[in-house]
Ligand SMILES: [Zn+2]
């Protein structure tokens with residue numbers, strides 16, 4: 001489509017952005033993604049209702065609570081869509097757009113420094129945003145994405161998720177004992193607990209203990225698997 005077919009002239013306003021494509025910003029990029037309007041900035045605002053659920057943890061975002069909205073071109077229709085998050089969940093799972101909005105917003109953000117720190121840590125360790133909570137393995141069927149060995153029933157494991165094309169997709173598991181090596185980071189507990197809202201108090205305590213005692217390097221595979 002040629003830009004001259006544009007139904008109304010596009011005049012840049014404060015807050016509008018070019019879509020960044022492959023590190024460059026130019027008019028071809030925004031035309032390809034959205035025909036009629038440039039993508040507007042992500043948002044940080046008090047929730048106007050209590051209906052939206054956080055895409056990170058799946059829990060409701062309370063009315064009046066600060067929420068982060070990631071704006072993306074809608075893959076199914078013209079226009080765009082907004083994915084809502086608790087700011088902390090976004091710092092863990094969507095660090096890049098959250099840091100973008102921090103650079104643009106005048107909104108007062110509680111715990112801003114901590115949130116920025118968490119987001120920068122997520123950016124520095126490319127696998128950290130995949131953490132999607134912890135659970136005891138309900139069966140012995142899944143294999144660990146780190147050591148490739150089966151995860152025995154009842155053993156703690158960490159769920160993985162991948163963000164692609166505007167949504168999160170489940171992406172397997174790693175042993176809790178393999179997690180420090182896999183994520184290349186030692187401080188995982190807060191992230192794991194944040195995305196484990198369904199665990200009871202007792203399970204959370206157990207998970208905390210297991211996280212604290214997880215080895216820095218994964219345990220050696222049994223001799224029969226060496227060389228496999
Ligand atoms: Zn959340």
Ligand SMILES: [Zn+2]
Pocket residue numbers: 144145146147148149174175177178218
């Ligand atoms: Zn493993």
